[in-house]
Amino acid sequence: MTVIQFNGVSKTYRGQSVLANVTLSIEAGRTYGVVGPNGAGKSVLLRLMCGLTLPSTGEVIIHPDYLDKHRTYPDRFGVAIDGPAYIPSLSAEAQLLELARIRNRIGLAEVRDVLKEIGLNAPLRKKARAYSQGMKQKLSLAQAFMESPDVLLLDEPFNALDRESMHRVKDLIHARHRAGATIVFTSHHGADIDELTDEVFEIDAGAVLMNRRRG
Numbered sequence: 001m002t003v004i005q006f007n008g009v010s011k012t013y014r015g016q017s018v019l020a021n022v023t024l025s026i027e028a029g030r031t032y033g034v035v036g037p038n039g040a041g042k043s044v045l046l047r048l049m050c051g052l053t054l055p056s057t058g059e060v061i062i063h064p065d066y067l068d069k070h071r072t073y074p075d076r077f078g079v080a081i082d083g084p085a086y087i088p089s090l091s092a093e094a095q096l097l098e099l100a101r102i103r104n105r106i107g108l109a110e111v112r113d114v115l116k117e118i119g120l121n122a123p124l125r126k127k128a129r130a131y132s133q134g135m136k137q138k139l140s141l142a143q144a145f146m147e148s149p150d151v152l153l154l155d156e157p158f159n160a161l162d163r164e165s166m167h168r169v170k171d172l173i174h175a176r177h178r179a180g181a182t183i184v185f186t187s188h189h190g191a192d193i194d195e196l197t198d199e200v201f202e203i204d205a206g207a208v209l210m211n212r213r214r215g
């Protein structure tokens with residue numbers, strides 16, 4: 001089943017083309033890597049996949065099974081794109097609980113579980129604004145993983161993580177993959193791409209080239 005379909009998608013910012021005429025499909029249950037130099041358009045590609053950015057021309061179609069009941073917004077998507085998004089005045093636990101209330105699928109126990117799995121051991125009273133870069137990255141990832149989403153879109157998920165934390169996040173990615181989730185992540189590290197992905201999208205001068213790696 002195709003989860004996300006791009007048909008002739010182009011993205012231009014103030015007359016500057018970032019992506020040109022991209023046609024691709026993201027198939028359920030597969031793990032994709034997105035590679036390319038700084039500024040190639042990797043984050044823009046991920047943002048287009050979940051509607052955070054709209055195409056300048058062409059269309060992005062999300063399978064209706066992955067849309068909310070009004071068929072408007074992606075549902076069961078876990079997204080960590082463009083650096084950590086956090087509420088500076090709340091602790092990790094408090095803000096994940098706030099976010100969890102929106103969909104009401106999980107509660108405190110699951111929030112605590114994901115923080116433990118990701119290894120974010122901030123003191124409860126410490127506010128996110130005082131977190132280190134790696135802690136903020138873990139918070140962003142915890143938010144993406146916490147509802148066990150069917151689709152994960154992760155922009156450079158291993159950035160700023162120490163070795164042990166990187167292994168924890170890789171374990172989480174493997175676990176979601178085994179559970180049948182569809183995963184797309186960007187990385188500048190060939191080893192992560194080799195280890196985790198079935199297919200790789202390489203962005204080159206606005207074009208997206210696909211390389212099948214396995215399966």
Ligand SMILES: Nc1ncnc2c1ncn2[C@@H]1O[C@H](COP(=O)(O)OP(=O)(O)OP(=O)(O)O)[C@@H](O)[C@H]1O
Nearest residue numbers: 013014018036037038039040041042043044045186
């Ligand atoms: N909101 C925006 N307004 C204007 N230009 C933008 C916007 N978002 C992205 N761009 C431009 O689109 C291009 C691609 O940016 P993008 O963040 O996708 O690159 P990237 O491949 O993720 O790079 P990096 O490896 O450095 O993270 C860049 O030239 C960037 O300046």
